[in-house]
Amino acid sequence: MLIAWLIVLPLAWALAAWLAGARRGATIACAGVLVQLLLALALAREVAAHGPFTYAVGGWGAPLGIDLHVDGLSALLVLLTEVVALPLVLYTRAWLVAQEQDGTYLWPLLGLLLAALHALFVSADLFNLYVTLELLGLGAVALVASGGERKQLAAALRYLVASLVASGCFLLGVAVIYGIHGTVSLADLAERVPADPTTPTLLAGALMLLGLMIKTALFPFHGWLPAAHGSAAAPVSALLSALVVKASFYVILRLRLSVYSGWAEQLDWLPALLGGGAILYGSWCALRAERLKMLIAYSTVAQLGYLFLLFPLLAVGELALTAGALQILAHALAKAALFAAAGIALLASGRDSVAGLASLAGVLPLTWFAFGLAGTSLMGLPPSGGFLAKWLLIDAAIMRGQWIMILLVVASGLLAAAYIFRILSCAFRSAEREQAVALRPVPRTMEWVAFALAAASVLVGLEANAIAGLLGTGGAR
Amino acid sequence: MSATLLYALTGCALFALGLGATVLVTEPLRRVLAFNVMGSGAFLVFVGLAQRAGVSDPVPQAMVLTGIVVAVAATALALALIRRLERDDDDAR
Numbered sequence: 001m002l003i004a005w006l007i008v009l010p011l012a013w014a015l016a017a018w019l020a021g022a023r024r025g026a027t028i029a030c031a032g033v034l035v036q037l038l039l040a041l042a043l044a045r046e047v048a049a050h051g052p053f054t055y056a057v058g059g060w061g062a063p064l065g066i067d068l069h070v071d072g073l074s075a076l077l078v079l080l081t082e083v084v085a086l087p088l089v090l091y092t093r094a095w096l097v098a099q100e101q102d103g104t105y106l107w108p109l110l111g112l113l114l115a116a117l118h119a120l121f122v123s124a125d126l127f128n129l130y131v132t133l134e135l136l137g138l139g140a141v142a143l144v145a146s147g148g149e150r151k152q153l154a155a156a157l158r159y160l161v162a163s164l165v166a167s168g169c170f171l172l173g174v175a176v177i178y179g180i181h182g183t184v185s186l187a188d189l190a191e192r193v194p195a196d197p198t199t200p201t202l203l204a205g206a207l208m209l210l211g212l213m214i215k216t217a218l219f220p221f222h223g224w225l226p227a228a229h230g231s232a233a234a235p236v237s238a239l240l241s242a243l244v245v246k247a248s249f250y251v252i253l254r255l256r257l258s259v260y261s262g263w264a265e266q267l268d269w270l271p272a273l274l275g276g277g278a279i280l281y282g283s284w285c286a287l288r289a290e291r292l293k294m295l296i297a298y299s300t301v302a303q304l305g306y307l308f309l310l311f312p313l314l315a316v317g318e319l320a321l322t323a324g325a326l327q328i329l330a331h332a333l334a335k336a337a338l339f340a341a342a343g344i345a346l347l348a349s350g351r352d353s354v355a356g357l358a359s360l361a362g363v364l365p366l367t368w369f370a371f372g373l374a375g376t377s378l379m380g381l382p383p384s385g386g387f388l389a390k391w392l393l394i395d396a397a398i399m400r401g402q403w404i405m406i407l408l409v410v411a412s413g414l415l416a417a418a419y420i421f422r423i424l425s426c427a428f429r430s431a432e433r434e435q436a437v438a439l440r441p442v443p444r445t446m447e448w449v450a451f452a453l454a455a456a457s458v459l460v461g462l463e464a465n466a467i468a469g470l471l472g473t474g475g476a477r
Numbered sequence: 478m479s480a481t482l483l484y485a486l487t488g489c490a491l492f493a494l495g496l497g498a499t500v501l502v503t504e505p506l507r508r509v510l511a512f513n514v515m516g517s518g519a520f521l522v523f524v525g526l527a528q529r530a531g532v533s534d535p536v537p538q539a540m541v542l543t544g545i546v547v548a549v550a551a552t553a554l555a556l557a558l559i560r561r562l563e564r565d566d567d568d569a570r
Contacts, residue, residue, distance in 0.1 A: 063536055160551070
């Protein structure tokens with residue numbers, strides 16, 4: 001029952017927020033997400049206690065109805081969605097007041113996006129995954145466009161085309177799989193495919209992988225991401241960078257662990273190679289970016305690359321999976337914090353440039369602290385979640401004797417430090433402060449949200465045992 | 478060549494044509510049309526491949542119906558975005 005409520009509730013409050021109008025809509029959304037957080041906690045506790053379970057929607061059961069399946073990985077990601085979403089809805093509320101916007105469309109779209117995320121994480125068949133990916137894409141595109149500025153509309157259209165091409169590829173893969181095996185259920189396919197991976201099945205897998213890589217904005221398919229994440233409203237960018245791109249990565253991981261567990265290991269090197277390219281290219285662009293939000297968006301491109309290094313290491317087992325999950329959690333929290341802090345800087349100074357940050361030197365200490373803390377996690381300094389994720393990744397790489405990968409992880413930590421210090425160096429540049437323009441006041445809620453998210457990205461490292469335990473209960477396999 | 482394979486190959490050809498046009502064409506409206514051709518190709522593969530001994534399978538038909546609904550929604554969103562962009566251009570002139 002819990003899972004069904006997690007999908008129905010956001011849809012219900014999205015509708016209620018639409019009917020109630022913007023002002024009351026904000027309150028409804030905050031209350032809705034708070035209840036979702038409690039539900040997600042209960043779900044995680046249930047999975048930890050009793051292991052994975054399946055729920056037949058409406059009592060129909062597959063193949064006639066839709067089955068939902070929850071295991072440790074999905075419960076963890078549903079919980080992450082709520083932990084990121086709750087601070088961000090509070091942030092959005094304060095942000096809309098400060099910007100003097102009404103956000104009529106923002107709240108309903110936010111509800112749709114969260115419902116799509118929940119449904120995706122608990123999907124038990126390929127077709128349901130396709131539908132939820134599409135819903136997520138449409139919701140995300142509409143959120144980017146919801147600001148109504150020209151550059152946002154152009155970025156949204158570009159994002160939409162990329163997203164549609166990607167889901168087209170995914171759908172063709174699903175069609176071929178159904179044609180061969182006569183089922184789309186992940187559990188059934190996981191029994192049939194690994195023992196006998198035929199060429200058409202592998203081709204279908206490659207098509208689905210291609211679509212998902214475009215959706216995850218893996219280098220060189222990242223073209224749409226910086227424009228969309230860099231131009232969207234600050235709370236929207238935070239949500240998209242933290243959660244939406246992780247959803248399609250989750251689908252890749254899920255398929256690799258179940259249906260394609262017999263997939264030849266050499267094939268894992270392709271995504272890992274692209275991931276390496278993403279780290280280097282994304283970091284390079286982040287170092288050169290003029291606009292603050294562009295810098296953070298390119299940092300997302302780089303950090304997503306890490307996740308793909310995971311695939312050749314999966315043979316190590318639980319360790320690699322825990323490293324991946326920790327990287328997802330730490331990056332989601334840190335990136336949400338960075339975009340939230342960037343939104344504050346933009347609101348206060350009125351300009352979106354890295355150099356313009358100097359006008360904020362010496363003020364907004366909490367926001368700068370949030371920049372620093374979130375940066376700690378991205379660079380991978382102890383005891384942050386990012387540090388532990390990288391540590392485990394290096395550990396797994398040593399076990400497999402992959403020295404290049406270790407070099408890559410260390411180098412990318414240094415690159416992340418370089419672009420984070422580009423931001424932080426402005427905080428201590430007091431010379432330009434005198435001729436700075438008058439700053440607009442920033443609601444305290446926004447600053448505290450940025451700080452809380454950044455602190456969570458550091459503290460998540462301390463919960464690593466609980467996370468590994470949750471992943472271990474029946475596992476994602 | 479069996480009918481099943483014929484449907485599937487036609488679907489693949491449509492998909493490839495649509496994919497090529499979506500990637501290569503820059504004019505927004507033609508891109509939307511190209512995406513729809515691509516989607517139709519995938520639907521044809523879905524329904525065409527899933528015949529067992531000449532009897533069609535109802536499950537993929539239901540799935541394709543869902544897919545068509547999603548494609549209509551996506552097309553509507555794309556058209557709305559294009560219209561808004563064009564209107565902004567007209568206003569700017």
